[in-house]
Amino acid sequence: xxxxxxxxxxxxxxxxxxxxxxxxxxxxxxxxxxxxxxxxxxxxxxxxxxxxxxxxxxxxxxxxxxxxxxxxxxxxxxxxxxxxxxxxxxxxxxxxxxxxxxxxxxxxxxxxxxxxxxxxxxxxxxxxxxxxxxxxxxxxxxxxxxxxxxxxxxxxxxxxxxxxxxxxxxxxxxxxxxxxxxxxxxxxxxxxxxxxxxxxxxxxxxxxxxxxxxxxxxxxxxxxxxxxxxxxxxxxxxxxxxxxxxxxxxxxxxxxxxxxxxxxxxxxxxxxxxxxxxxxxxxxxxxxxxxxxxxxxxxxxxxxxxxxxxxxxxxxxxxxxxxxxxxxxxxxxxxxxxxxxxxxxxxxxxxxxxxxxxxxxxxxxxxxxxxxxxxxxxxxxxxxxxxxxxxxxxxxxxxxxxxxxxxxxxxxxxxxxxxxxxxxxxxxxxxxxxxxxxxxxxxxxxxxxxxxxxxxxxx
Ligand SMILES: Cc1cc2nc3c(=O)[nH]c(=O)nc-3n(C[C@H](O)[C@H](O)[C@H](O)COP(=O)(O)OP(=O)(O)OC[C@H]3O[C@@H](n4cnc5c(N)ncnc54)[C@H](O)[C@@H]3O)c2cc1C
Numbered sequence: 001x002x003x004x005x006x007x008x009x010x011x012x013x014x015x016x017x018x019x020x021x022x023x024x025x026x027x028x029x030x031x032x033x034x035x036x037x038x039x040x041x042x043x044x045x046x047x048x049x050x051x052x053x054x055x056x057x058x059x060x061x062x063x064x065x066x067x068x069x070x071x072x073x074x075x076x077x078x079x080x081x082x083x084x085x086x087x088x089x090x091x092x093x094x095x096x097x098x099x100x101x102x103x104x105x106x107x108x109x110x111x112x113x114x115x116x117x118x119x120x121x122x123x124x125x126x127x128x129x130x131x132x133x134x135x136x137x138x139x140x141x142x143x144x145x146x147x148x149x150x151x152x153x154x155x156x157x158x159x160x161x162x163x164x165x166x167x168x169x170x171x172x173x174x175x176x177x178x179x180x181x182x183x184x185x186x187x188x189x190x191x192x193x194x195x196x197x198x199x200x201x202x203x204x205x206x207x208x209x210x211x212x213x214x215x216x217x218x219x220x221x222x223x224x225x226x227x228x229x230x231x232x233x234x235x236x237x238x239x240x241x242x243x244x245x246x247x248x249x250x251x252x253x254x255x256x257x258x259x260x261x262x263x264x265x266x267x268x269x270x271x272x273x274x275x276x277x278x279x280x281x282x283x284x285x286x287x288x289x290x291x292x293x294x295x296x297x298x299x300x301x302x303x304x305x306x307x308x309x310x311x312x313x314x315x316x317x318x319x320x321x322x323x324x325x326x327x328x329x330x331x332x333x334x335x336x337x338x339x340x341x342x343x344x345x346x347x348x349x350x351x352x353x354x355x356x357x358x359x360x361x362x363x364x365x366x367x368x369x370x371x372x373x374x375x376x377x378x379x380x381x382x383x384x385x386x387x388x389x390x391x392x393x394x395x396x397x398x399x400x401x402x403x404x405x406x407x408x409x410x411x412x413x414x415x416x417x418x419x420x421x422x423x424x425x426x427x428x429x430x431x432x433x434x435x436x437x438x439x440x441x442x443x444x445x446x447x448x449x450x451x452x453x454x455x456x457x458x459x
Contacts, residue, residue: 001120005031007326008122008133010114010270013040015302015314016139017098021105022322030107031131033114033124038098041141041303042311044091049162050182052087054343057189061345065380078190080167087162116271119295123271135297135325138277138285139314140270142263142303151235154242155257158183167192168255172244174232176203178342180260181215185345188224195225195252197232197244204342208354208403210369214387215405218346221384227252265304282306289332290324291317299325308335339417341410346384349413352401352420355391364394366426368446374407374439388442390426397425402443412440 009020012034024030037044056078063073102109112126116136123130144157156164158179171187173180176198188194196203196219203212203226220226231247235257244252265284272279278286278294284306291299299321302314316333323331342348358365369389377384386406393400402416419428434441 003120003132003134005029005108005131005133007031007135007137008114008131009033009137009139010122011040011139011141011266011302011304012038012098012102012109013139013141013302013314014042014311015141015318016040016137017102018315019137019139019301019318019321020107021101022319023326024105024107026322026326028326030105031110031133032102032107033110033112033122035111035113037095038102039091039095043094043098045159045162047311048094049087049091050158050179050186051343052090053083053162053186054182054189054345056083057186058345060189060191061382065376065382068379068381080164080190084163115269116275116277119275119297135299136275137321138270138272138293138298138300138304139302139318140266140304142306142309143266144259145262145264146259147261149232149234151237151242152259154235154237155259157259161258164256169193170195170254171256171258172197172242172252172254173258173260174198174244175260175262176200176226176228177260177262178204178344180258181219181342181344183258183260184219184224185343188222189345194223195227195254197227197230197246197252199229199231201228203228204348206354207342207348207350208389208391208401209356210387210389211348211350211403211405214371214385215342215344215346215348218384218405219344222345263303263309265306267304280306290330291321291333308338310338310340313338337417337421339413341413343410346386346406347409348403348405349409349411349416350401350403351413351417352399353391354401354403355389358391358393358400362393362395362400366392366394367450368392368426368448369450370442370446372439372442375437376407386439386442388439388446390429390443390446392426397427399424399426399429406439408439412443416443 006028007023007030009016009032020030020032063076112124114122117123121130121132146152170193172195174197184194184196232244233247234245236243242257267283276295280286285293285300285304287300287305291301301317303309320331320333323329339351371385371387374386389403391401429444432444434444
């Protein structure tokens with residue numbers, strides 16, 4: 001059978017753009033459809049604008065810290081509109097680069113929503129016509145999930161938070177995953193009164209418990225209110241403010257309510273049923289290790305598969321897909337040892353197993369941890385401490401996890417992912433020369449195994 005294209009990609013985000021470019025580079029006839037702006041979540045309303053807002057919000061602390069180093073900063077003022085305009089200009093530039101990379105690679109670009117007609121056919125909605133392709137790649141990403149409660153339509157999500165017409169005086173952020181906590185730090189740094197409301201007992205499900213506890217303490221010390229074990233059952237609109245009604249009855253009055261309660265795959269109304277593609281419980285496209293769906297001609301990568309929802313993972317999956325389908329080198333995706341950051345304030349950087357996971361997987365585990373006041377804090381007067389924790393498999397001496405809370409934690413986690421991937425042992429870390437004076441030198445100078453307080457007392 002003759003097809004219009006060898007590959008049709010639905011979705012021009014991190015994964016889709018990379019797959020389209022790389023596949024075109026092999027000589028394949030490739031087309032891509034994007035319904036909004038090229039660059040997708042990461043560029044338009046995710047990682048990039050988020051990090052720019054984090055930088056903006058960190059200046060408040062920097063101005064304060066500067067006094068201890070002899071600076072008189074006066075009373076700084078902040079202009080939200082200027083920040084958003086500058087951010088938008090940068091996003092526009094990046095989105096343009098994504099688009100021109102596709103053109104340069106010889107990819108046919110359709111600015112439209114595309115939906116399935118069958119296993120080899122997609123309908124281009126703006127043009128009201130269909131095209132056929134030998135292989136179709138689903139890279140449509142995800143969308144914020146807001147639980148349906150009375151008044152949930154009054155809440156914003158991270159999508160809207162990037163373009164608020166003005167900063168609120170107060171905000172209640174529902175959800176304590178990484179997006180909620182990052183926005184808590186952003187708004188707090190910009191002078192907004194922030195309350196984080198979470199139905200569970202702990203922040204950041206899936207992260208090492210010491211990091212979660214350390215972050216909760218640090219956020220509260222900075223002035224962010226944390227309401228754990230609190231469930232919101234309704235949002236009421238008052239004359240000027242909103243009232244979040246909790247299950248226990250205690251209301252939370254706020255200028256703005258934001259939901260950061262997870263994201264769901266963007267599969268509704270995509271016509272995947274017409275193509276016979278199997279979906280999982282959350283609506284994710286079910287794929288094998290080669291990103292192939294239940295239908296041979298259809299593959300899926302990135303957030304729509306709801307595996308590890310991060311930009312570098314979507315990009316890696318795109319490249320493994322191209323290896324498998326267009327380069328004749330079937331390559332499974334390796335989801336192990338992915339370094340992860342939370343750009344909360346203070347920041348988290350982590351790679352490998354948590355202590356809890358290691359205790360389940362290894363016969364014995366040694367823990368090394370240290371908590372200290374970074375050198376910079378001595379003059380700035382900040383009481384915030386930095387936390388570092390190393391998880392070691394007793395049987396092999398291999399370092400299986402490192403968890404850091406404090407300045408530059410994300411940068412450290414990226415570098416640490418390399419030795420951990422290579423199977424570095426604690427002895428390798430110990431044999432590495434320290435770089436002084438840094439915070440990271442603690443990673444090669446931790447010698448004493450951590451013992452729970454009761455074990456220490458019994459010695
Ligand atoms: C607030 C926030 C902060 C984040 N921070 C980070 C971070 O710091 N680090 C990190 O690694 N990850 C971060 N992420 C996650 C990251 O953005 C995603 O993992 C990544 O963008 C997934 O890429 P993707 O290609 O799967 O999908 P996306 O980037 O979401 O791209 C999907 C694209 O498909 C388009 N589309 C959807 N349906 C159709 C259709 N039917 N037809 C045509 N086009 C369609 C959409 O418009 C979109 O452009 C963050 C996400 C959010 C929301």
